[in-house]
Amino acid sequence: MSQGSVILKLVSLPISIILICLGIMTILGGHITPGGGFQGGAMIASGIILSILVYGIGNSPLELSHTYIEVLESVGALGFVIFGLIGLFVGGFFLYNVGADLLNVVPQSIQSVLHYPDVTNAGIIPYLNIFVGLKVFVGLSSIVIAFAGFKKLTEEGE
């Protein structure tokens, strides 16, 4: 599975780290710039995939464990639903933006807790981006990890 070139192995980890940082930057700018959770998560996953393709599945420096994938996938989905339910119970609508509170129905204490700390009045949108980003990042990575694992198993079986 892994490529033999030493140069490839030397440059791919730094490129993976830079790709991951660009993905995180895209996630965190998703509420005011093009991009967001899905795109940023896919960029982070591309960093992981590059590392797995170059170093191989058992030898990659960026290899996600089963528990890690399971926990992040669950946190991503649960976080999104929990923020939706907070909006439902506090504001009256599912996924109501309690941080921005356009209808002035949310108590000030809850609004200040869930307000994203930046100059824009984005409310809970950045948090939703982060949850979607986590879910997409581990989802896409786990697909490639599974494919690489299947290929390795097939090669070992032959």
Add this chain to the structure above:
Amino acid sequence: MLSLGPIIFGLILGLLIGSQLKLNVRDTHFTLGAFIIILIAGIIVAWQSGNFPFYTDLPLSTAFLSALIGIFVGKLIFARSK
């Protein structure tokens, strides 16, 4: 005023991903110098990205830089060798 959102959450996401970084690769050897080079390259990328996403507090991308620092800190604190 410095926007804390991208700094805090960039650091958290970087810590999450950096905790999975293991450097016991068979064929290559990444030393401390390699990570200093990656940090310098990252600072240049953050500088060239400008004040993304449109916060005018600093002339570089705080989300990118905090993610990079988070990855390194996560590697140092949480990552275990294989």
